[in-house]
Amino acid sequence: MHFTYLNPTNPATFKDRYVTKVAETIVPFSKERKGEVGLIGLPSSKSSISLSMAANAPSTIRKALNSFSTYAATQKHDFKNEGIVDFGDVPIHPTSVIETLDRLHISIQEMLQTDACDRYIMLGGDHGISFPSIHAFQKKYGTIGVIQWDAHHDVRNLEDGGRTNGTPFRSLLEEGIIKGEHLVQVGIRNYSNAQAYDQYAHDKGIHVYMMEDIEEHGILPIIDKELERLSNEVDFLYLSVDMDSVDQAHAPGCPAIGPGGFTSRELLSSIKKAAQHPKTKAMDIVEIDPSQDVRDMTSRLAAHVMMKFMYKV
Template sequence: MSFQYLKPNRNARFKDRYTTKVDETLTPYEERKTGDIGVIGLPFSKTSISLSGASEAPGTIRKALGSYSTYSGEKDEDYENMKLLDFGDVPVHPTDTGETLKRMQTSVKEMLETEACQKYVMLGGDHGVSFPSISAFKEKFGRIGVIQWDAHHDLRNIEDGGRTNGTPFRSLIEEGVLWGEDLCQIGIRDFSNAKTYADYAKKHNIHTYTMADVEQKGIQFITDQVIQKLENKCDTIYLSVDMDAVDQAFAPGCPAIGPGGLTARELLGSVAMASQHPLVKGMDIVEVDPTKDFRDMTSRLAAHVMMRCMYT
């Protein structure tokens, strides 16, 4: 039967014939299919040290892409022909954290081995998902440099709680995946970390830029500085965006919100600037908790972060 108005299995949303929404360029990955950007969901937040529903974020961020067009007015360029391949979400184990981390590392590695895309975006999840993701990138590309936007060092000890969303970069360093000098942290916030972990960062030659540094030097200067530190010694650069780097006024849907963070515009500008470098092959976006969000503000900002990485 032919329906006059109904379109089964399709949303009844308004369609402007001249406007392409970002989610319209997202298609499921199929074998031997190629595209520009690969997307994978890492929906895991059981290792969060605070109550978190970040496992729901991959879905809400994908949905938020439907709120924005592919046309950049600032660049006067339309990205409607850019192909985004969706590799789906990694199925987590219901009780075994170690098995879940293994599944995520294997899945990211398999995605990279397809060589289907130029860049890849990992949608977390809490920040613990960066450990398996970055480990997979290291296996594929060799020496890896990381730019981390975050209020926290994420260098907590493993003894008190195992691998959590507070330990990914300590885990990477102690597992020999990442050298401390190849990690640059932007937006570390005051009264948000322990002295022991600040000392650990110094001991391992991690490049740390606090919010005071951002205020004094400016986000563009710092972003340029960290790129220069990594570009001549690393085989690839990975961007890790913890959304709690942003002030709680702009990103209320994070488990560890706080005042005095980056503005939304500072984060977007910094990510866009870093993403222009040819060594940047991947980015994760983590610590979006849709259950704590207000009008999807944080998911929408995360979608914009994703777009700043894609459309460079």
């Protein structure tokens, strides 16, 4: 039977024949499918030291991609033919954080073994997902340089709570997966870290840029400087974007919101700069709690972060 207007199982959405939404370019992974960018959801937030529903962020960010078109007027280029290969979401263990981290690590390794894409985006989840993710990329591609947008060092001790969203970079350093001098932290804020962790970052040789450094020198010159340095020392680059690096006015949906962070424009311009480097291979986006967001502002900003990473001319 033919229905005039009834459209079972499909949403009643408007479609403009001339507009392609970013979400329309996402296709599920298959062995025959190749694409420019691979996408995987890592919906883990049980390791968060504050109450968080960041596990819901991958689906919310994907949904936000329905709000934006593939056409970039500045470049006079439509990216509608730039395919995004979606590997889906990794099922987390209902109770065990350690088992969840193992699942994330194995899943990213298996994704990379397909060689289906040139670059990859990991959607968290809390920042704890960066430990298994970066480890998997290091195994595949060699010496890794990391640029971390964050208000926090995320080098908390492992004795007080095990592996949490506050420990990923301490875990990576202690396991010898990355070197301190190959980790760059931008946007670290006052009153967001303990003195012991500031000292730990200094002792490990991490290149730390406080918000005061951003205010004095600007974010783009700092990114330029560190890209040039890292490119001579590492095999590839990984971007780790904690959305709480952004001022609470621009990203209200973070578990650890605070004033004095990046503007959305500063974040996007710096991501674009880092993503354009030929050695940049991967990016994760973490610490969005959709239940705390306002009109999906933070997820929409994350969608734009994805687009800055994906779309290069």
